[in-house]
Every structure is written in structure tokens, then in C-alpha cells.
Amino acid sequence: MAVEIDISHVARLARLELSDRQMDTYGRQCQELLEHVARIQAVDTEGVEPTSHPFPTTNRFREDRVTSETVLGHEEVLAQAPDTEGPFFRVPPAIEEA
Amino acid sequence: MAFTTIAGAARALRTGRVTSVGLADQVLARTSMVEAQLHAYLTLDSDGLMEAAARADEELAAGKDRGPLHGIPIAVKDNMTTRHMETTAGSRILSGYVPPYDATAVRRLRDAGALIAGKTNLDEFAMGSSTENSAFGPTRNPWNTDRVPGGSSGGSVAAVAAGMALGGLGSDTGGSIRQPASLCGVVGAKPTYGAVSRYGLIAFASSLDQIGPIAHRVEDAALLLDAICGHDPLDATSYPGEIEPSGSWLDRGLDGIRVGVARRLGGADAVEPDVEAAFDRALAAMEGAGAVTLEVDLPSTEQGLSAYYLIAPAECSANLARFDGVRYGLRVDGVTTEQMMSRSRADGFGAEVTRRVLLGTFALSAGYHEAFYGQAQKVRTLIREDFARAYTQCDVLVSPTSATTAFPLGDRTDDPLSMYVSDVFTIPSNLAGHPAISVPVALDRHDLPIGFQVMAPALEEAVMFQVAAAVESLTGFDTTVPFDPAYGLRGGVR
Numbered sequence: 015m016a017v018e019i020d021i022s023h024v025a026r027l028a029r030l031e032l033s034d035r036q037m038d039t040y041g042r043q044c045q046e047l048l049e050h051v052a053r054i055q056a057v058d059t060e061g062v063e064p065t066s067h068p069f070p071t072t073n074r075f076r077e078d079r080v081t082s083e084t085v086l087g088h089e090e091v092l093a094q095a096p097d098t099e100g101p102f103f104r105v106p107p108a109i110e111e112a
Numbered sequence: 113m114a115f116t117t118i119a120g121a122a123r124a125l126r127t128g129r130v131t132s133v134g135l136a137d138q139v140l141a142r143t144s145m146v147e148a149q150l151h152a153y154l155t156l157d158s159d160g161l162m163e164a165a166a167r168a169d170e171e172l173a174a175g176k177d178r179g180p181l182h183g184i185p186i187a188v189k190d191n192m193t194t195r196h197m198e199t200t201a202g203s204r205i206l207s208g209y210v211p212p213y214d215a216t217a218v219r220r221l222r223d224a225g226a227l228i229a230g231k232t233n234l235d236e237f238a239m240g241s242s243t244e245n246s247a248f249g250p251t252r253n254p255w256n257t258d259r260v261p262g263g264s265s266g267g268s269v270a271a272v273a274a275g276m277a278l279g280g281l282g283s284d285t286g287g288s289i290r291q292p293a294s295l296c297g298v299v300g301a302k303p304t305y306g307a308v309s310r311y312g313l314i315a316f317a318s319s320l321d322q323i324g325p326i327a328h329r330v331e332d333a334a335l336l337l338d339a340i341c342g343h344d345p346l347d348a349t350s351y352p353g354e355i356e357p358s359g360s361w362l363d364r365g366l367d368g369i370r371v372g373v374a375r376r377l378g379g380a381d382a383v384e385p386d387v388e389a390a391f392d393r394a395l396a397a398m399e400g401a402g403a404v405t406l407e408v409d410l411p412s413t414e415q416g417l418s419a420y421y422l423i424a425p426a427e428c429s430a431n432l433a434r435f436d437g438v439r440y441g442l443r444v445d446g447v448t449t450e451q452m453m454s455r456s457r458a459d460g461f462g463a464e465v466t467r468r469v470l471l472g473t474f475a476l477s478a479g480y481h482e483a484f485y486g487q488a489q490k491v492r493t494l495i496r497e498d499f500a501r502a503y504t505q506c507d508v509l510v511s512p513t514s515a516t517t518a519f520p521l522g523d524r525t526d527d528p529l530s531m532y533v534s535d536v537f538t539i540p541s542n543l544a545g546h547p548a549i550s551v552p553v554a555l556d557r558h559d560l561p562i563g564f565q566v567m568a569p570a571l572e573e574a575v576m577f578q579v580a581a582a583v584e585s586l587t588g589f590d591t592t593v594p595f596d597p598a599y600g601l602r603g604g605v606r
Binding site: 032043046073086105 | 209210212213305306345346348349351412415417418421422429433436437440441443445446447448449450452453454455458461466467469470471473477480483484486487488489490491492493494496528529543544545546570
């Protein structure tokens with residue numbers, strides 16, 4: 015299947031605000047790479063199961079316990095955040111005003 | 113000559129010929145001599161190293177011996193979290209990030225008495241084969257500073273090769289330990305997927321990433337690996353069973369070992385003549401020592417590179433979604449949350465990371481998922497079946513580690529595909545989840561190291577290290593040449 019990458023759509027999905035020039039460069043490079051890796055489509059994989067993981071694994075469950083080893087306090091969690099307010103991460107408005 | 117091997121330093125520590133403080137001094141003195149030319153470290157923790165060394169000496173004097181890594185300075189790739197020590201993954205988006213926890217591999221090193229000398233340079237988020245993609249500038253090859261050290265674990269490998277640590281940890285997603293080890297003339301191993309916990313390893317491609325050891329000697333690499341491997345409940349993909357210690361059979365030799373020769377692994381062509389010749393000499397030496405060799409073909413691995421460059425970017429695009437300017441790292445302001453995120457990511461990621469996030473996002477997007485990502489996963493199955501067939505005839509597989517020796521800085525940066533081809537011999541083991549190790553065997557005509565790769569079935573680290581140790585002793589490669597004051601560091605940067 016021949017494909018053209020719609021780079022501005024993909025950049026939006028990836029949450030990357032690119033300039034027009036970057037869009038051109040990355041679009042061209044991704045298109046070239048894609049054409050190379052698209053060779054894989056010629057391989058006969060009829061009846062072949064996909065490998066998502068090197069070893070067959072199923073979900074592993076563990077008890078949901080609070081331990082000092084795996085759970086951090088508020089202060090440590092927020093210490094690296096660019097912006098906070100009280101015990102919260104702070105971000106610009108997520109929903110535009112009507 | 114200073115101490116270069118972990119096993120040698122460990123013996124000397126116990127006979128009182130050296131102290132841990134002495135080893136730390138040696139490493140820091142060496143670093144102050146060569147670091148300005150090599151740029152192996154992103155963070156060098158001199159004070160922490162000296163304090164930990166003093167504590168290690170006190171413990172040993174008091175009869176508390178934590179084992180072979182006790183008091184040994186180790187360099188850790190900067191994509192593994194270290195509690196209260198900056199961890200950047202070589203990215204601007206994580207510049208200044210100080211993790212509140214240790215990666216499991218780091219914690220196990222500390223528990224084994226090892227000293228963390230610092231955090232080493234890498235291609236941003238481990239994406240690259242030359243360490244030129246670091247946001248903080250490239251690392252150079254200790255054998256020739258005009259050349260790249262390989263990547264992405266170029267910092268750890270250069271640090272070990274140049275004596276700035278006695279051992280190192282790297283991570284290997286498509287060859288990121290073995291290829292730089294090959295280019296810098298040291299030993300580097302990627303364990304079986306799941307053998308070492310990925311908890312605290314900043315994720316690139318979760319089904320491929322694996323932490324592994326870097327050292328001057330095969331024995332040392334085994335000591336490091338045995339200290340960090342084993343089940344970890346904090347990583348759901350960690351292997352839950354017992355694993356034979358990798359250093360169990362180091363002195364068993366090659367008698368009767370069946371060696372499959374995979375010289376065209378991954379569809380490799382354009383192998384440099386010096387690399388091919390060194391590979392053949394090592395094979396002949398193995399036969400002389402009792403190994404039985406047979407040429408094997410793994411035709412599906414020809415699609416390995418293509419499968420890898422769909423699977424790895426796809427997983428990377430999902431993993432790197434966490435870098436959004438909210439909880440940690442760089443934030444660039446915007447009017448809406450989405451704009452803030454999109455600006456932070458565009459500003460924080462370098463070109464190679466951006467390219468892979470875009471390619472991966474595309475490969476997973478509606479309408480293309482099955483044709484690209486789905487097909488790559490099926491090809492991955494075919495590659496695993498190729499390996500399984502080969503291992504019915506042989507105990508290990510061997511190949512060159514890299515088709516070329518170290519290339520000049522800037523040589524492959526303008527053409528992503530030429531850089532990707534650097535990993536053609538190493539990618540198949542990641543796709544299969546199998547262990548593989550690179551051992552230096554010779555120098556090429558430019559005095560640049562050549563690596564020899566030994567691969568084994570899943571969880572067969574012990575036989576892989578056995579064969580690697582035999583190759584090491586048969587070829588007698590001197591990994592310490594860059595230490596020779598008369599040799600110095602060669603190349604254009606002084």
C-alpha cells in the first residue's frame with residue numbers, strides 16, 4: 015500500500031507544534047523512512063501470529079498496597095513540576111471558554 | 113598501570129594493595145585528564161563518589177563484604193533514574209530533572225557495594241548510534257577523538273574504555289550497548305529481555321529495552337550482570353524464574369560447542385574487509401580450540417531493520433507521551449493545555465526524537481496500524497522462528513557486532529537511514545528477546561577496535577559468557593591501549 019504521510023495531522027496527534035519549515039523537513043524524512051520500511055509489507059505473513067512481547071505473558075497481579083518504597087508523598091511528587099498550586103499540578107485552561 | 117578490571121581491583125581491595133578511596137582517586141584523576149576531550153559524563157559526582165568510597169573502605173575493614181563490586185566505581189547511563197542525582201536521558205526536556213527514586217538496577221548496584229561515579233552521555237532517550245544526538249553535545253571515541261564512540265550508550269562505553277570508571281551500565285534497544293562497545297574496544301552485553309528490571313529505566317521501546325553491563329573483561333561484565341539481574345515485582349515484564357549466573361562457566365572453553373556462523377545476519381552487506389577478516393580469524397581460533405562451526409542463514413532477519421523501525425518508533429511515541437510539561441521537565445507556556453504541551457514537546461525534543469515520535473504516531477494511527485505496526489509484529493514472529501530453527505543446530509550464534517569500525521563525527525548525521533544501518537547485526541537479538549554480547553577481538557588498519565558478537569537463546573547467558581570468555585582469551589585483545597600515556601588520545605581534539 016502506497017502512503018503519503020499527512021505530516022500536519024500526525025504532528026497534531028503527537029502534540030508537536032512544528033514550524034512550516036520543520037513540517038517540510040520532517041515530512042520528507044518520515045516519508046523516505048516509511049518508503050524504506052514499507053518493504054515489510056511484501057513479506058508473506060498469512061497465518062502468522064503477531065509478537066507483541068518476546069515472551070508470552072499474561073497480566074500479573076499484585077496486591078494494591080501502599081508502601082514507602084513505591085508511593086511518594088505530595089511534596090516529592092510535586093517537587094519537579096513546572097507549576098503547582100497547593101497539592102495540585104497547575105496547567106493552562108484545558109477547556110476553552112464559551 | 114592502574115587497575116582496569118573489576119575482578120583485579122576486587123582482589124587487590126581484599127589483600128590491602130588498594131583501597132576503594134584509592135580506586136575512586138584513580139578514576140577521578142583519569143577523568144580530569146581526558147574528560148574535556150571525550151565528554152563521557154553528563155554528571156560527575158566526585159563528592160558522592162569519595163564519600164561512598166570511604167564508607168566502602170570502612171565496611172570492608174569492619175568485615176562487611178558485599179561481594180565483588182564492593183568499593184568499585186561504576187558509570188551509569190543517564191537514562192536510569194538515580195535518587196537525588198540529575199537524570200536527563202540526554203534530552204533538553206528533562207534538563208534539571210532530579211528523580212526521587214533509584215532505578216532497580218542502580219539500587220542493586222548500590223546494595224552490592226558499587227559506587228556510582230556519575231551519569232553518562234547518550235543519544236537523546238537512547239535514540240541513535242553515535243551519541244551525537246545528545247542535547248548536551250557528543251561524546252568522542254577514546255581510541256580516536258575524531259570518531260564517534262557509537263551509541264546510544266556512548267558515554268558509559270567511552271568512560272569505561274578510557275578508565276573513567278571500572279565498569280558501566282548501558283541500555284540496549286537495538287544495539288545501544290553492543291555497537292558502542294564494539295566501536296570503543298570494550299565488552300558489552302544485552303541480557304535476555306526481562307532478565308534485568310526496567311523499573312527506573314526511562315522507557316524508549318518497552319518490548320525491546322534492556323539494561324546491561326559494560327566492562328574491560330568478560331568476567332567483569334558477568335559480575336556486573338549477576339549483581340543487577342533477577343526478578344523485580346516493580347517491573348511486570350521482569351522474568352520471574354531463576355537464571356543461571358552468567359559467570360558460572362567462564363573457564364569451560366569451547367570443546368564441543370556448536371557455533372552457528374550468521375555472517376549475513378540482518379541482511380548485512382558492505383561489511384568492511386578488516387571487520388570480516390578479524391571475524392574469520394576469531395572463528396578459526398575457535399575451531400582450533402575445539403568449537404564446531406557451521407554457516408547458518410536467518411533469512412527473516414533481513415526484515416529486522418524495517419520491523420525495528422516500525423516497532424521502536426511506535427512504542428517510543430507512546431512512551432514519550434508522558435513528557436508534556438505537566439509533572440516534570442521543560443514547560444513552554446501556551447494559552448491552552450494542548451498548546452502548552454505541543455510547544456513544550458516541540459521545544460524539548462531534538463530532531464531524531466521528533467522524527468521517531470512522528471513516524472511512530474503515524475504507524476499507530478487509524479487506517480495504518482495493521483499495515484505497518486501489525487505487519488512488523490508478525491515479521492517479529494518470523495524472526496523468532498528463524499532463531500529457534502538455528503538453535504536446533506547450534507548452541508550459540510556469532511557475527512560481527514558492527515559492519516564498520518568507528519566512523520567520523522558528522523558522517524551519518526544528515527542521513528537517518530545510514531545511521532540506522534549501523535545496528536543491522538544487533539537488532540535481531542532485541543526483536544527475539546535473546547541475550548547477545550560484543551567482545552573486542554582486533555584493530556583495523558586505522559587502529560580502531562573491531563567487535564565480535566556472540567548470541568544465545570533466551571536465558572542462556574551462562575553459555576554465551578562461556579563462549580565470549582573463550583574468544584577473549586583466544587584473541588588476547590588489549591583493551592587498555594587508550595590508557596598508554598605514550599599513545600595518548602589521538603585525533604583532532606586536544
